[in-house]
Amino acid sequence: MSLEKHSADVGVTEDGVDYDELEALLGERVIDRETHLNAEGFVVRPDEVEGTLELLREEAGFDHLSMVTAQDYPDRYESIYHLTKYDDRTQEVSVVVPTDPENPTSESAASVYKTAEWHEREAYDLVGVDYENHPDLRRILLPETWQGHPLSSDYDQDKPQLVTLDEHVNPLAESSKDSESDTMFLNIGPHHPATHGVLHVKAVLDGEQVADVEPDIGYLHRCEEQMAQQGTYRHQIMPYPDRWDYSSAGLLNEWAYARVAEDLNDIEVPEYAQIVRTMGAELCRIAAHMLALGTFCLDIYGDFTAIFMYAMRDREKVQNILEDLTGQRMMFNYFRLGGVVWDLPEPREEFFAKIRDFIDDLPETLEEYHDLITGNEIFQTRTINTGVLEPEVAKQYGCTGPVARGSGVDYDLRRDDPYGYYDELDWDVVTEDGCDNFARLLVRMREVEESAKIISQCVDLLEDWPEDERNIQSNVPRTLKPDPDTEVYRAVEGAKGELGIYIRSDGTDKPGRFKIRSPCFNNLHSLEAMAEGEYVPDLVAALGSLDVILGEVDR
């Protein structure tokens, strides 16, 4: 991945980032410095954004823009760019851009990081910051005709709103008017079996080929950030992460919130609970990848065929185990700050035996899948070399998870920014170099094997754990009130990639700002790069291989 690794190492030291050196690099642009719990933040003027980010990317190697957070304070609007590196996740820096409250305008970062395009549209939509030089600044989650910006402080939620149901027009129609070629506009969704939920894909076809594609999202925007901002840290937020990525990836998502809230409040988690968490999370990853596999094949073969049923059969097995563990089939609500809610089910031997059975059967099951899917010639023709996503492009779009790893980007937060019990266990990060639809499927299938490895090691550990040391939760105060203006961004490896949360506390028992970085949001953005020039069925295959869950895209 050392494509053009010139001097992109300013500020790199043995143990982290030398922020003073970065400050020297940015020079006059920096007007102030802030300390967030995860990294230092450099405050820059709203007209210096592009230059600052470009320097940080080119000279200091911060090639991954994880997220853009916008929020409003009584005296200013603020955008925060959370930067890190694909090569070394532990190196982080934030760029903070305050703007004037009357006329919140700041420079767009879209020319430096492609992914900023969608993030800034979202910030404009929900908070109301205006990004100058943005190529296409309009609402992304809410309907075009919406009045006001719901996450800004002066929004009145009771005001009536109007939503239109009009025809969509071909965005390329005009430009192709005088050329020879004719383009046709094709709506896919929001109610369509190939869109994996309520997604609307506006596709413009030139003959058989896709000339332009724009995912239109927001059909499942359930105000997750508002919900989290209305809940207290201790208990009221935890149920929501289950509902972001609902492909039964619940525990992985709960971990994202647990991790950020535990860092914010300095809460330790007992070792035993860490192992239980790790085991549960990996079971969820298997369930999520099975769904991805089943629905992807549904897209390719076009009906509720055998493969889909096979995948559902295996999901049922995992869901049964998870139900024993948590009491629910999907919305587990099992993690608590400082641990988990209850210990493993009794009798423990039976529970372990159930998991062991499942793990023991898995190699054979996967062999079946390989027979059915990856060995199938039609399947190969449909997926190999279609939906190609080059590694550099994937990085520009901020792709993570199996999508990035299918393009050979070796990035996995479980290893690169260890949490839980992962660094004590023996497993590998899976990557594939195919960069195509096939590679992404293969990564998921091989990851299932790795998860199984992790689970069986956890089971071994848990089995031998002395009875009087089964500590499932540490002491956590009844009400959590982190110091005002503490800011933190933390991420975990969800089923789809880097799932991060930014919290600013305002001194009360509820977060002042709660921003979710969902991997699906970024991954879906890259669809335009993958699908252009392909045929429509390949567009559908590409969309399927991204494995987007609309609940997480729209939040």
Add this chain to the structure above:
Amino acid sequence: MSNEPRENIHGSTDPQTKTREARTGPGLDNRFNSKLREAFGSSPFILTKFDKFMNWVRGSSMFMLQFGIACCSIEMMHTYAVKHDLDRFGSGVPRASPRQADVMIVPGTIVSKFAPRMKRVYDQMPEPKFVVNMGSCAISGGPFQEGYNVIKGAEEVIPVDIHVPGCPPRPEALVYGVVKLQERIANGESSPVTVKPYELEQFGDLERDELVEKLADDIDEDTLVMRYNWADSP
């Protein structure tokens, strides 16, 4: 042999104009016979009310719309798939087009941008049609009820026959809901189709209030719109 004249292996060139009776003999094709039929005698018929018969037919072959919105749709897929297998109850083949379906399961949260589209899909289904609400979100907005963008239940937009509570309801619960619906249809019971608060209307027909005035320049008179009065929502 291939060098022999073709005529030798040719059969009759008579057109196939035989009637069914000539082909299968008098009475019912043997394959359609059954013990019960034999017990009734040579050409049995039964008497029932037409409506009763039609209701029985309707209840026994329901075509579901393949419709996924949010988390609940994952459990809905499990309901269709192995283990739960909704098909056993005569209602398990999901149809991708609303024009081939008569039951809509609403599995998830409905938000402002989606409601007009959902209404359109519902309108495209042929009559008689039925709706099953799956999960708290479709019933009331569920965990997201206080969101700025969330419709407080599918009943604000389309008429609903059965509510299956849960977040998400287990597949068994959904099966129960669907079977209850079949039972009710077979018995000729139906829920009243009431006028709902959020209708699709032409923009020009709306009352000229502040919001409408403001949008008048951007929206064409005959564009369809849905107007949400959040303050009046439960």
